Amino acid sequence: MDILKLENVGYRYKDANLNDYVLSDINYSFSLGKCYAIKGKSGSGKSTLLSLISGLERPSKGKIYYNNKDLGKIDLDKFRNTNIGIIFQSFNLLPHLNAIENIILSMDISGIKVKNKKEYAIKLLKDVGLTKDHGERRILRLSGGEQQRVAIARSLSYNPDIIIADEPTGNLDEETENEIIEIFKDLAHNQNKCVIIVTHSNNVAHKVDVVLELEKENKSIKKSKRI
Amino acid sequence: MYIFKNALISIWRNKGRNILIGVIILVITIASTVSLSILNASNKLISSYEEKNEIIGSITMNRESLMQNFDPNDREQGKENLKEQFSNIEEITVDNIKNYADSNYVKSYYYIESLGLNSSNIEKATSESINDRKGPMMENQESQAAFTLTGYSSIESMKEFIEGSYKITEGEISTDFTSNNCIINKELATLNDLSVGDKIVLVNPNNTLLTYEFTITGIFEDNSDVNAPSMDMFSNSVNNIITNTTALEKIYNDDTTLRNQITPTFILKNKAAISKFEKELQDKGLSEYLTLTTNLNQVESSIESISNVKTFAITFLVITLIIGSIVLFVINMINIRERKYEIGVLRTIGMKKSLVATKFVIELLIVSLASLILGTISGSLISVPTANKLLENEINSSKQNIDEINKNFGGNMMDKPDIPKDFNIEDNNFKKGTIQKIDKINAVVDIKVILELLIIGIVLTLISSLAAVITIQRFSPLTILKERG
Numbered sequence: 034m035d036i037l038k039l040e041n042v043g044y045r046y047k048d049a050n051l052n053d054y055v056l057s058d059i060n061y062s063f064s065l066g067k068c069y070a071i072k073g074k075s076g077s078g079k080s081t082l083l084s085l086i087s088g089l090e091r092p093s094k095g096k097i098y099y100n101n102k103d104l105g106k107i108d109l110d111k112f113r114n115t116n117i118g119i120i121f122q123s124f125n126l127l128p129h130l131n132a133i134e135n136i137i138l139s140m141d142i143s144g145i146k147v148k149n150k151k152e153y154a155i156k157l158l159k160d161v162g163l164t165k166d167h168g169e170r171r172i173l174r175l176s177g178g179e180q181q182r183v184a185i186a187r188s189l190s191y192n193p194d195i196i197i198a199d200e201p202t203g204n205l206d207e208e209t210e211n212e213i214i215e216i217f218k219d220l221a222h223n224q225n226k227c228v229i230i231v232t233h234s235n236n237v238a239h240k241v242d243v244v245l246e247l248e249k250e251n252k253s254i255k256k257s258k259r260i
Numbered sequence: 261m262y263i264f265k266n267a268l269i270s271i272w273r274n275k276g277r278n279i280l281i282g283v284i285i286l287v288i289t290i291a292s293t294v295s296l297s298i299l300n301a302s303n304k305l306i307s308s309y310e311e312k313n314e315i316i317g318s319i320t321m322n323r324e325s326l327m328q329n330f331d332p333n334d335r336e337q338g339k340e341n342l343k344e345q346f347s348n349i350e351e352i353t354v355d356n357i358k359n360y361a362d363s364n365y366v367k368s369y370y371y372i373e374s375l376g377l378n379s380s381n382i383e384k385a386t387s388e389s390i391n392d393r394k395g396p397m398m399e400n401q402e403s404q405a406a407f408t409l410t411g412y413s414s415i416e417s418m419k420e421f422i423e424g425s426y427k428i429t430e431g432e433i434s435t436d437f438t439s440n441n442c443i444i445n446k447e448l449a450t451l452n453d454l455s456v457g458d459k460i461v462l463v464n465p466n467n468t469l470l471t472y473e474f475t476i477t478g479i480f481e482d483n484s485d486v487n488a489p490s491m492d493m494f495s496n497s498v499n500n501i502i503t504n505t506t507a508l509e510k511i512y513n514d515d516t517t518l519r520n521q522i523t524p525t526f527i528l529k530n531k532a533a534i535s536k537f538e539k540e541l542q543d544k545g546l547s548e549y550l551t552l553t554t555n556l557n558q559v560e561s562s563i564e565s566i567s568n569v570k571t572f573a574i575t576f577l578v579i580t581l582i583i584g585s586i587v588l589f590v591i592n593m594i595n596i597r598e599r600k601y602e603i604g605v606l607r608t609i610g611m612k613k614s615l616v617a618t619k620f621v622i623e624l625l626i627v628s629l630a631s632l633i634l635g636t637i638s639g640s641l642i643s644v645p646t647a648n649k650l651l652e653n654e655i656n657s658s659k660q661n662i663d664e665i666n667k668n669f670g671g672n673m674m675d676k677p678d679i680p681k682d683f684n685i686e687d688n689n690f691k692k693g694t695i696q697k698i699d700k701i702n703a704v705v706d707i708k709v710i711l712e713l714l715i716i717g718i719v720l721t722l723i724s725s726l727a728a729v730i731t732i733q734r735f736s737p738l739t740i741l742k743e744r745g
């Protein structure tokens with residue numbers, strides 16, 4: 034089922050020249066239960082595309098539909114804290130909180146009803162391979178891989194349909210990368226989520242279901258692999 | 261609710277930053293408390309001054325209008341005309357005064373009358389000046405009668421005793437303002453071997469058959485040399501016999517050809533009443549050559565120094581608040597820059613702009629409230645002694661005053677229950693109420709100051725949170741997250 038549909042999406046930064054579109058005429062539909070990778074040269078607009086999908090920016094042209102609802106017409110804050118989980122290369126956790134508190138804050142913001150938020154946060158951490166002890170540590174006392182797992186656990190805390198990740202393994206070694214990718218694949222295949230990963234890594238690209246190529250020249254998206 | 265909890269965690273886990281903000285607010289609060297307290301104290305001082313230093317008006321010669329008719333081309337004739345005009349000015353009578361005083365602008369009034377009389381059982385003191393022997397010119401009227409009998413209408417009218425130029429050394433001033441009692445100068449008493457309880461007999465200079473017996477209740481000392489130095493053998497008041505207006509008027513009524521000089525004093529309600537009362541006096545037929553003179557300048561100059569303190573306090577407060585707000589705004593600006601990452605994360609995971617702003621404002625509010633409370637307490641500890649120092653002189657001088665005045669009157673006027681109402685003891689200058697009012701200023705940092713501070717503090721906090729709110733409003737989470745990555 035198509036959970037996310039891009040229709041003639043184009044984007045131009047406000048301070049750029051009139052015809053200087055970073056993206057133009059992107060048409061694609063993403064489905065639940067699949068793991069996607071978006072590849073492309075640096076500066077081809079991958080991060081920009083993700084920010085449009087996540088509702089952090091609005092497209093200059095075209096439309097994005099979530100569950101057939103126009104993103105331009107819904108509350109994007111609500112969309113971000115309920116329907117989509119966002120993971121960045123630099124993890125983006127709050128350093129003055131510990132892992133469990135980061136996760137609970139996210140649940141609080143989304144307003145999701147959970148009986149015991151702390152227990153649930155610990156369970157989420159276990160699902161991504163971390164212990165309660167990790168959870169009680171301040172963020173900066175965790176390794177990069179551990180921080181990325183916390184970020185994933187956080188994005189899962191309100192059970193969104195879509196998970197997007199901008200170079201989530203960019204700062205990690207290959208072994209850790211593989212473990213993280215396994216988590217993403219599990220989410221797509223066993224929990225029926227739509228997972229979209231922006232990556233440079235061929236290793237990652239080989240493991241996902243669909244690889245999409247963003248071309249800098251014609252600024253469009255091209256399917257390059259299907260398993 | 262979770263916003264509040266998170267704000268608390270944020271404050272606790274970012275102690276360094278919050279202590280810095282707290283200390284700045286603390287300093288501003290202390291400075292504001294001190295200046296507010298001083299402001300408060302000076303306001304109270306001013307109103308107590310105004311209450312104490314009443315606007316007093318008396319009727320005096322309008323010399324300017326008198327001189328207007330002087331012809332400079334014919335000086336001799338001019339002088340003659342002046343004299344004639346002067347002698348034609350109608351004298352003020354007690355009835356006039358009562359009529360004038362019956363006014364909405366007059367709080368109370370009193371008057372002094374004086375008559376020239378002789379005596380059959382005591383001798384006048386004749387003085388000679390050492391360095392300038394007075395010619396016959398100066399001695400005209402008084403030389404006809406040996407003594408001046410001065411009648412006061414109330415305790416309040418006895419200015420010399422209140423101000424301390426006269427002082428009772430023996431006996432006291434009777435509070436019976438109707439019978440024939442008197443007080444006399446110490447020098448006169450010595451010359452005639454008189455003491456308290458003795459009787460003197462006064463005689464009408466025009467008719468020796470008219471005699472009046474007065475009982476001496478007190479003997480006073482004249483210290484007016486301090487203000488008006490004189491090289492005379494005797495003090496100015498040596499032949500002055502002091503009594504009440506009722507006793508004096510009995511003598512005058514027996515012979516109205518006696519020259520009765522009446523000096524009224526009107527205590528006006530307030531500054532604004534001056535010009536209105538002046539107008540009213542004219543309407544009531546006061547001679548154009550007489551005018552109302554008040555102590556307004558004196559009252560205002562006594563307030564001047566405290567007004568300066570007040571202006572200083574206001575200036576200081578305003579400067580503190582302006583600088584304080586700017587510093588807080590800048591600190592918050594820097595603070596927010598540092599916290600952009602946090603804003604970015606919160607916005608990315610879907611926290612509304614308004615909630616992010618609320619969280620920041622709550623954090624700031626908690627820190628400022630804590631500093632405000634601490635600052636008010638320590639500011640009070642500093643300002644209470646400061647403000648009290650300011651008031652100390654005032655409090656002491658008025659306390660001293662009342663003791664002094666009581667001594668001058670030769671008893672404790674305040675403790676005398678039988679002073680008749682119309683002597684205006686309630687309104688007079690040395691009433692106890694004034695002193696109690698000044699004592700109360702001790703508690704300078706009162707609820708009013710604390711409320712004012714709280715309002716100022718909250719306004720300051722909101723002003724400085726503006727930095728946060730503006731930043732959050734104009735903020736694109738993506739840019740910040742990119743900067744970080």
Ligand SMILES: Nc1ncnc2c1ncn2[C@@H]1O[C@H](COP(=O)(O)OP(=O)(O)O)[C@@H](O)[C@H]1O
Nearest residue numbers: 046049055073074075076077078079080081082
């Ligand atoms: N805030 C911005 N303003 C203007 N241009 C930008 C901004 N951010 C990115 N760009 C431009 O948009 C293009 C795509 O950037 P980005 O999406 O970050 O690429 P990628 O993530 O694929 O490396 C780049 O050419 C970059 O210079």
Ligand SMILES: [Mg+2]
Nearest residue numbers: 079080081199
């Ligand atoms: Mg990128």
